[in-house]
Amino acid sequence: MYVCNCFGVTEAQVRKHAEAGACTPRQIASACKAGTDCGSCVRRIQALLGRGACRTEVADQAQPALSGVSELDEAA
Numbered sequence: 001m002y003v004c005n006c007f008g009v010t011e012a013q014v015r016k017h018a019e020a021g022a023c024t025p026r027q028i029a030s031a032c033k034a035g036t037d038c039g040s041c042v043r044r045i046q047a048l049l050g051r052g053a054c055r056t057e058v059a060d061q062a063q064p065a066l067s068g069v070s071e072l073d074e075a076a
């Protein structure tokens with residue numbers, strides 16, 4: 001199913017870019033131009049990203065938090 005009709009970008013393509021690290025509509029636009037013409041698809045892209053399509057952001061946030069905890073343990 002197409003998410004962006006202007007550039008023929010599908011939901012699957014948006015998910016793929018999200019899994020590769022594009023976590024905002026702007027980053028999706030950089031990857032495949034979706035949302036950069038009429039803009040009517042931006043809300044659909046946001047909805048896809050909001051449903052957990054972007055996985056790397058969560059993983060990136062978890063690592064510093066965990067390393068910070070181990071540093072505290074070493075200091076104590």
Ligand code: FES
Nearest residue numbers: 004006037038041
């Ligand atoms: S439908 Fe995506 S920019 Fe127009």
